[in-house]
Amino acid sequence: MIETSALTVHVSSLPNGSLFLWGSRENGGIWDALDLKHMLFAWHRASFFGTFMEPSEWQNREGIELQPLEALDYFSEPQPVQHLQLKWHASSADVIALAPSIRESLATGRFMPDYEKWKSGEIGWKLQLPEELQLLETPAISRWIHALIPEWVDADGIMKDNLRKLEAAYPLMRRGDVSAEVWLDEEDWLVSIGWRQDRTPMRTCLQLVEPDLAHGAGWQLRVLLQDRLAPEVLRTVTTVGEPVAGEQPLPEAWLPELGRVERDTAKWVRILPWLDAGEGVLRQTVTEEEAWRFLAEGSVRLVESGTSVFLPAWWDRIRKMRPKLRAKIKSSVGSGRETMFGLTQLMQFDWKLAVGDLELTEEEFRLLLEEKRKLIQIRGNWIQLDPKFMAQVEQIMKQVHKKQGLSFRDVLELHFAGDAGGLLPAEDDPDAMRYLDMEVELNEQLRHMIDQLTQTSAIPTIEPPPSFHGSLRHYQVDGISWLLFLRRFGLGGCLADDMGLGKTIQWITYLLTVKETEQPDTPSLLVCPTSVLGNWQMELKRFAPSLRVHLHYGPQRLKGPAFGEKIVGKYDLVLTSYTLSHLDESELGAIAWNSICLDEAQNIKNAYTKQATAIRRLNGFHRIALTGTPIENRLTELWSIFDFANPGYLGTVREFTTRYVNAIEKTRDEATIGKVQKLIRPFLLRREKKDPAIQLDLPEKNESKTFISLTAEQGSLYENYIQDMFDRLDKLSAMERRGLILAALTKLKQVCNHPALLLKEGLGAPWSGRSNKLERLLEMVQELRQEGDKCLIFTQFVETGNLLQHVLQQELGEKVLFLHGGTSKNGRDEMIAHFQDNDDLPVDEQRNVFILSLKAGGIGLNLTAANHVFHYDRWWNPAVENQATDRAFRIGQTRHVQVHKFVTLGTLEERIDEMIERKLGLSQQIVGSGENWITELSTDELRDLFSLRREWVEA
Secondary structure, three states: OOOOOOEEEEEEEOOOOOEEEEEEOOOOOEOOHHHHHHHHOOOOHHHOOOOOOOEEEEOOEEEEEEOHHHHHHHHHOOOOOOOOOEEEOHHHHHHHHHHHHHHHHHHOOOEEEOHHHHHOOOOOEEEOOOHHHHHHOOHHHHHHHHHHHHHHHHHOHHHHHHHHHHHHHHHHHOOOOOOHHHHOOHHHHHHHOOOOOOOOOEEEEEEEEOOEHHHOEOEEEEEEEEEOOOOOOEEEEOOOOOEOOOOOOOOHHHHHHOHHHHHHHHHHHHHOHHHEEEOOEEOOEEOHHHHHHHHHHHHHHHHHOOOEEEOOOOHHHHHOOOOEEEEEEOOOOOOOOOOOOOOOOEEOEEEEEEEOOEEEOHHHHHHHHHHOOOEEEEOOEEEEOOHHHHHHHHHHHHHHHHOOOEEHHHHHHHHHHOEHHHHOOHHHOOHHHOOOEEEEEOOHHHHHHHHHHHOHHHOOOOOOOOOOOOOOOHHHHHHHHHHHHHHHOOOOEEEOOOOOOOHHHHHHHHHHHHHHHHOOOOOEEEEEOHHHHHHHHHHHHHHOOOOOEEEOOOOOOOOOOOHHHHHOOOOOEEEEEHHHHHHOHHHHOOOOEOOEEEEOHHHHOOOOOHHHHHHHHOOEOOEEEEOOOOOOOOHHHHHHHHHHHOOOOOOOHHHHHHHHHHHHHHHOOHHHHHHHHHHHHHHEEOOOOOOHHHHOOOOOEEEEEEEEOEOHHHHHHHHHHHHHHHHHHOOOOHHHHHHHHHHHHHHHHHHHHOHHHHOOOOOOOOOOOOOHHHHHHHHHHHHHHHOOOOEEEEEOOHHHHHHHHHHHHHHHOOOOEEEOOOOOHHHHHHHHHHHHOOOOOOHHHOOOEEEEEHHHHOOOOOOOOOOEEEEOOOOOOHHHHHHHHOOOOOOOOOOOEEEEEEEEOOOHHHHHHHHHHHOOOOOHHHHOOOOHHHHHOOHHHHHHHHOOOHHHEOO
16 A cells, blocks of 8 residues: 655766655655655656656665656656655755756757866766756756766767767867867867867868979978868968968958968967977978978877868878888799708898889988988889888898898798798897888799799609509699608698598608608608507508618617617618607707608697607708697697797797787787788698598598507506416316407407406596507597597497597597497487487587497498597407498498508407408408307417517507
8 A cells, every 4th residue: 555644755866877766754764666656657658657667776775766868858747646745855856947948958959068078088068057047057967967968869860970970079189198278269179079060161271282392492381271162262371361472362251260370370389389480380391300290190180180181192192001121032042953952041132122113222222221211202202211110121131131141931931921020039129120011022933932832733743653562642642742842942841631641651652752762871760659650660561661660669779879870871761759759869869860750740739848849859851740630729739840840930939929829819810810821831731531632532431550559558467468378278178268268358458458447447547648549549539520520439348438438528528429238229219319410409419429339339320420430449350340330331421431440569459450461261251250260279379369579568
């Protein structure tokens, strides 16, 4: 029930300009806000009788907040309920008294921006009110009016444009170095911001006139009067408005307004005091230095103050022209079959300065540097030379002179990025002077060479030598030719083809070609992850059996000062791991290698590791990086790989970060991204499987083997188990013997997969660094996921599947499916649907990696969403593996399928793989579909099958 006791209505002003209404009772209590709303707005149609008024709170009082325009509408004609004993507090009564007059002043346009507030740096308004009401305008009322006017203007379509102009004009009209009074009075200010129109028939303008060299006249300032209705009518006058000699008489309509000329010129002098000839009179002549200052700065200041300024016609054109420093290369590099010269080769060149179509000779250019002129007319053309630019040029010239010329690295950087900042050392050069656009003018030979670098199709094709045992696809021949082309000029490169496109055989062919054409005295060095050492050795045996390969790995590796003597002249290639590149740096660093190749070069992505630092210190005639993922997380990873391939090409990591990384990773600046692309493109060759030219050349199903070595822990477990088995074998009955052999097969496979499986440690045990097979699988899955591909992973063991699922989910940061014999039919169907129909699902519900047990998932499934298939542990019958592979390679598959089979070197996995490949009397019928045939082998045959070859075990 609504109370009917007397109500007093108060009004408070909020900081945002809104008005807050609240009510008090006779006893001092506060009225309920809902009751207040019903009583005050019962007849107020504009608010739908208070329907949309929401109660609020201010200074611990409940009430109603009215926006400025709402408050004006209500208080112009308040309509509370009639039966109520209502009193308006003095604060409310003042608003009621003022509101009708405020509305009328707004409606008739009797308001304007507040000049005094503008001078103090604020936006404010003045409202014309009747004199008898002006005393009621308290600070609280003023705050309401200042918030009210913009709302009123915003609601008025015509005046809304004026408000926008006013808001835009405020920052332009405020200058911290000149007081507001210096600029203009209130009348001029209102005209300048567009609030009022200037009704005088002419405007006062200032013109800068260029020198008349024929008559010896210098730069001049002229005062012009321009007809507002006919802008083409101009008259030259003195600073007091009198026509100069030879000018036509001024129009009669202008004469009463000539007093403004003296006022305007005095204002210009106040804005630009350096134009003062004395006693506030405008100068009529200026020096060349002052003319440049007027063009570059003074004219802008005058235009901002509302003055029309006439400048020479050529200024608008040349002020947009940025002078460019050019280096015209004279060196004859790139012709014939010259030997390697590398990035540090110094080039002879001539300096030039280009401004638009005008090109200055080095002599003219150096004269300008000495004279330090800013405006100059050369061969009939005016040019401006910014002092900051000239200081940068001078610094660059000194730096280049100190370096005794431009290096080939400098030439490439300038050609591709057009940025001379790299010529200046970061520690000696402040950021403000860091970067300068600069061009390099190449000679014909260099231009041809760089065209070939950027367009690999222009590089002459080199066919593989007869010593290569295999066939190459056309894009692989292109890759080899590119590597050899870079070698010819001493330039390193990064071969970054997609996984599965044959980076390995491209480098092997490169190595064979170098051996046969150059017959180098020293071997090459290949550094790769431990997990792929065996794979490299097997591939080298297969494709290049003529190469003499030394494995620098394991306990048998050569150590000490004699390392070089035992290697040089005896081997063509040395294989080693990333770990040993640091541990054995003294041995590896003692040889000047013919070439150094990094496989999986992303292993040096962290430039600060001891491993990456040691590798960059190695001495090599030619450097090549192989990687399918040159960038995994940060752009600095690319720098690290490039600093190995072409040391110093991208500057220091600090310079590269300052110039490129920050802009790209923070703002995705397109121009900076383009510069980096141009810089790296000549030295990075990347082909993707989705490229049409590559797709047509790939087989429908590409199978490859990945050879893995054992870790020291795996080797120890493997050997101990075998020893124990053979100690017991001949003491058992035939049935027990068979059981022990089959159990050994399972246990040894588990050791090859991961030692935690044999030791039954569970998923909580540490897994990293204990199995090269798991490490290699993780690397390959991470790479294909970065490419957006999906994969199937087959294993024979549920325990292995659980471990793989745990590790992959942890490292990939996404859910991984695992289907095995214990999976229900509904669970099986749901997994397949999640994997096959991924595109329509939210990202967090998509599944891209599918682990399957060989028996449960090897037949009867359609998983064509995958285009990679991994056989983590081998099944001895190839037909079983092929059936599993066909889950992805079947009708409905639209992409080429990559099949990866893991083989652990030195173990029974390698022996069985060899038996199947060479078919040593074991046909498919004998092998059958299982492993029982192994149990029938003699003890000597089993010993040969199971024995561990120690050279494939880590030391």
